[in-house]
Amino acid sequence: MEKSDVLTFAGRQFRSRLIVGTGKYPDYRSMQRAHDASGAEIVTVAVRRVNLDRNQESLLDYIDTKRYTLLPNTAGCYTAEEAIKTAILAREVGLSDLVKLEVIGDQRTLFPDNEELLKATKVLVKEGFVVLPYTNDDPVMAKKLEDAGAAAVMPLGAPIGSGLGIRNPYNIRIILETARVPVIVDAGVGTASDAAIAMELGCDGVLMNTGIAGAKDPVAMAEAMRHAVLAGRLAYLAGRIPRKLYATASSPLEGMIE
């Protein structure tokens, strides 16, 4: 693989194409070890009120901000206004000008409200944010987000935390055909092969949280995901054989023993 095969967006380069999260881990220590095992360079964080209980540990004690790029998300926001406010507060913390923009349309599926998402994307892009919107696998929507200035588009593979993998690879392939910004599958990855499949399709990266944090052994799964993303990317660059209905023998037909 070329040394220069890096993930690029908004003028930044990343060697790892796996983005991980911070939620749902059994504890901060296992989160830290999982991040390390994943090889990820970007970590998503939620934006919330400080816990006033002084005895609480702080998440940021377990993330080396010199090693990881923080990607604040607007999880829990259901309107463009909420997401914009959250993004602005996140930027005020002063540790990142990136935002993983989530505007949720439905509590059970956690599918995005694309109308509000597009509104928020336009405002935040104008405010100078690097916007990475979590969307669905609709190529029309992906184009609109890109045209609105999103630094990447992040179609979901399946509902957040569902572990169903890439439910519509065909739509994602269509998005890949026309996108001029990175396409990063975000949500739904359940196990290593799901991540590999996303990369084999040609995606520029995969973002996951539950798939790792919720695994029986998050650290081992983080390592598996690291390999899966690498393998999928290599396979994509290597150029797979076509799918055929019938066999094509690999061994020569001459010189057969009688």
Add this chain to the structure above:
Amino acid sequence: MELIVNGKKLDVREGGSITALLDELKINPLRVAVQLNLEIIKRERYGKTVLKAGDRLEIITFMAGGAE
């Protein structure tokens, strides 16, 4: 005097600044964003912004989590 911090009533010394409040709460100012009565206060103004009784503050930071 009484303030409302992150939705909770809090009793603090009169005439303290945001810096003083963060210090009292043992909060690292470099890891938070502060909103005072719906206005975001830039970090360089924490020391100069004096709090009054009834002020509502939101002290925000990064926490573990994603979709909720």
